[in-house]
Amino acid sequence: NAGVTQTPKFRVLKTGQSMTLLCAQDMNHEYMYWYRQDPGMGLRLIHYSVGEGTTAKGEVPDGYNVSRLKKQNFLLGLESAAPSQTSVYFCASKRLIETEAFFGQGTRLTVV
């Protein structure tokens, strides 16, 4: 049972490039989330999804887009990367009736 898996683990982008981060969970969880972690800021919610085909904005959504075409996958896209998007990105998922969320191992993204 892999839990929550993020791909890739590391990436360096040039300003203006685009990329997609993939999150996959095998626990049949309804909810999925994308967070970013920055020094002194904790984890901040970017976007989330309460089910297949539905997404919503979190605290810091600007510059990101998401899609959830399949229940097990939640994609985070950067259309035109900026240095301010240098961060560690975490995906999480949880069941509808529970409060505890399970996290992936993170993706370290550097935009130069």
Place this chain on the structure above:
Amino acid sequence: DQQVKQNSPSLSVQEGRISILNCDYTNSMFDYFLWYKKYPAEGPTFLISISSIKDKNEDGRFTVFLNKSAKHLSLHIVPSQPGDSAVYFCAASARLSSGSARQLTFGSGTQLTVLP
């Protein structure tokens, strides 16, 4: 404006002693609180939680205390072990206004170092 605050970026304690990590919140809608532990290069892992209808929850060496009137919670680890050295995040959960969705709001974390 941070709704969940961990005012101590770091804490060092001796092995065997008690570690106390603190967290304050401002949103009265929060009704569930969690502590997560994070090692370097890993994702956060769930440690312990408490519902707002309780004031204490214990799990082995870990106890979480909730003071609703003060909007304050704390995590006690006793006895502390070197393997407990990690970043600890406090998180609070509230039901979003849009249907049944819940959202976790995290504090900025406290780096705990347990000295052997």
